[in-house]
Amino acid sequence: MARNGPSIPERDRDAPAPRPGGSSPPTDRVVAVLEYLAARPRESASAVARALGLNGSTCAVLLASLERAHWVERAPDKTYRLGAGLLSLCDAMRARFPLLGAGHVLLRRLSEELGCPCVLTRIHDDHILVVAAAGGSELAGLRADRRFPIDPPYGAVAVAWRSESELERWLDLAGPPLSRGDRARYRRFLAGIRERGYAVWRLDEGDVPLVGRLREMLDALRGDSRSEALRERLARLFASYGRYGYLSSEIERDRSVPVSYMIAPVFGPDGQPHYEIIVQLLRPAMRGAEIDEVGERLLAATALLSEQIGGARAGRATAFR
Template structure:
């Protein structure tokens, strides 16, 4: 995976690079909320110069967003924690979902996460357990684009489905259409990979999410698509089936899919075990749907 840094240079299209540098520092510290990070580590992992990182941290610390201990290491401050707790009120879905995610993870014995729709993207917002895939972490953003995030599209109106399919690789259009119908029938999507392709896929996905040209991003997308075997159709299930993730939809009061519960076995499952995990994941998603309005 590409490192989570924005660098000290201005990013193409960045409206405010100084703001992005502040955000990079806060995001880094929040991912290590129980630790204290040295300035050298922050410089390295946030991709900033030492002078820039020091200036950002000095201002954040002066205003209480971060704290600095006697060893010169930094952590999140009480002001940031206070703002985060106030902000939770704006996201009732997460409060509703967390107990059900934990219950599913404990019963199924696999990590679980919540993915929420945000415009044309899907954002990982809650993670229970420790998924083996490095990209699964709070704040991770994925494009709502073929061939992934199918559970967000399968129940959409026909024009929306067709518009989504129109952006897919033409070679996969027919299969994706059949897969969407199968997802509606069984209630969940399955992400599977060609054997031994996971490490390569993660590297390519990291490159695609980095600041690169649109043409190169499109080329990387085509390579990634070639590594993905899109879901399972009923006649493709065998004695053992490679399952990375399994996703079931959460709906708002109008019935639109606004989020998904995603189980992460990342192993081979029998057809029966896959079906049982699917049923459990759908059940958790349905309980979350019925537990709040999720507007």
């Protein structure tokens, strides 16, 4: 027998997906509302409730609590938007990630100039954290807190300026273990990164059609909250293309080669990379001269950000202004 009463509203396809694990439903609702409003200029309480599948009165009470904390603001037309009370949280995040503001602006400019997605990552001891992206989300995945391990082939630019013993420990992290010849090639690759100031990653010829198909699949799934897990797996597969870096001797000005990514470091006061800018080119053919031009733009951009954090190796920022 059917039960009388209000029907449960369907979740909006663009709404944040439910969080797995041992979560707290009341807290999850607060997070979902803030994430939903963060993606829109403003919304009515009924629209928020409908999109997130919340009871109308529950959503109204939640928004009222957030309004008292100044985390949301209620406009005269009874719509809601994020409030000024969140600025203190933004300040705390800027203190932790000082390049957030300048990094976003620079990534957008670089993405427009190169016509490809660009990503800013923060280098930690055992992982690389995506903190900002522009021009597309294939590499960054769904969230700005996406993490990558620091083990071969990941992290080459992050570790290139470390000591010989640290580089050997990094090479030991590879799975399966690297052969003697592979280790020797990696050492030459790391030396080339230090010489040029950036890394160039190869796109295998057979990967080109697969990359195009993966891009189509990711675009088709965008906005479908029910497919978040699948999109995450596809995004990780997408990011795996270009696992082999070019040696300096393999790039010649008049010779064309397929390129997946180019990566350059943002140096901190200690002379070590603290951040990276990744440009997701995914081009089946680039002449060495074109690679050099992109490299110069990339070095100028990273030098500008290095200056922002007192980087010891800053020096080409004027070329990007």
